[in-house]
Amino acid sequence: MRKQIAAANWKMNLTLPQAEQLVKELLATSYQLDENRRVVLGVPFPYLTAIGSRLDQTKYFDVAAQNCADKKSGAFTGETSVEMLKSIQVPYVIIGHSERREYFNETHAMLATKVDLALEYGLQPIFCCGEPLAIREAGTQNSFVETQLKESLFHLSAEQVQGFIIAYEPIWAIGTGKTASSNQAQEMHAHIRKVITGQYGKEVSDSVSILYGGSVKASNASELFEKPDVDGGLVGGASLVATEFSAIINALKKP
Numbered sequence: 230m231r232k233q234i235a236a237a238n239w240k241m242n243l244t245l246p247q248a249e250q251l252v253k254e255l256l257a258t259s260y261q262l263d264e265n266r267r268v269v270l271g272v273p274f275p276y277l278t279a280i281g282s283r284l285d286q287t288k289y290f291d292v293a294a295q296n297c298a299d300k301k302s303g304a305f306t307g308e309t310s311v312e313m314l315k316s317i318q319v320p321y322v323i324i325g326h327s328e329r330r331e332y333f334n335e336t337h338a339m340l341a342t343k344v345d346l347a348l349e350y351g352l353q354p355i356f357c358c359g360e361p362l363a364i365r366e367a368g369t370q371n372s373f374v375e376t377q378l379k380e381s382l383f384h385l386s387a388e389q390v391q392g393f394i395i396a397y398e399p400i401w402a403i404g405t406g407k408t409a410s411s412n413q414a415q416e417m418h419a420h421i422r423k424v425i426t427g428q429y430g431k432e433v434s435d436s437v438s439i440l441y442g443g444s445v446k447a448s449n450a451s452e453l454f455e456k457p458d459v460d461g462g463l464v465g466g467a468s469l470v471a472t473e474f475s476a477i478i479n480a481l482k483k484p
């Protein structure tokens with residue numbers, strides 16, 4: 230079975246005491262987690278070590294960085310390399326979030342380099358894709374997302390894509406309270422899996438976890454996660470509220 234993942238994206242929110250309190254509350258709830266049902270917290274860079282060490286005693290909670298540099302090292306003031314993340318035992322890195330693409334002009338080629346660096350250092354990328362509203366309204370979302378995957382991932386080998394994590398996040402649903410319907414999510418997830426099958430074959434595409442992101446909340450998580458190609462969620466706003474995110478974790482598909 231491919232992994233089911235509840236991933237939080239805290240973005241640029243919370244002070245360290247607030248973050249520690251949130252984690253304390255999250256860990257006070259009991260969950261049915263195992264090797265194939267995991268929680269990943271995308272926390273701001275300065276908290277990776279503090280929050281990561283709080284999760285050390287848990288088996289199925291890990292931290293993720295929200296970004297990484299597209300350079301190995303050197304004179305790039307303010308950037309954080311994958312090697313640095315590796316040296317503080319960060320296992321996951323979110324790559325290609327729409328906010329990075331839009332506000333920081335991240336291109337397909339830069340994202341491809343970030344993915345390569347992450348894999349070179351043994352971090353698991355959580356690669357984000359998703360279309361803006363105008364593309365959805367024009368009905369060309371399938372080819373738009375296909376291009377994002379082709380341009381930044383399809384240079385990888387089948388071995389590298391085995392067990393990969395993709396997050397489909399329609400931009401019109403991010404932070405807007407407007408969730409894609411579970412049928413719209415399933416439709417796109419099935420399309421993504423079909424495109425991966427075309428490139429790498431069914432065995433590889435069946436192993437890829439495709440998370441849905443965009444206004445996931447406790448009240449809609451179960452309906453979304455029940456869909457066969459939705460393998461969990463990447464959650465922004467609702468991941469900042471312990472009761473909300475706990476319920477989202479508990480909505481992951483059971484075996």
Ligand code: PGA
Pocket residue numbers: 238398402403404405406442443444445463464465466467
């Ligand atoms: P949202 O954000 O859950 O607040 O819509 C999701 C994301 O940007 O990853």
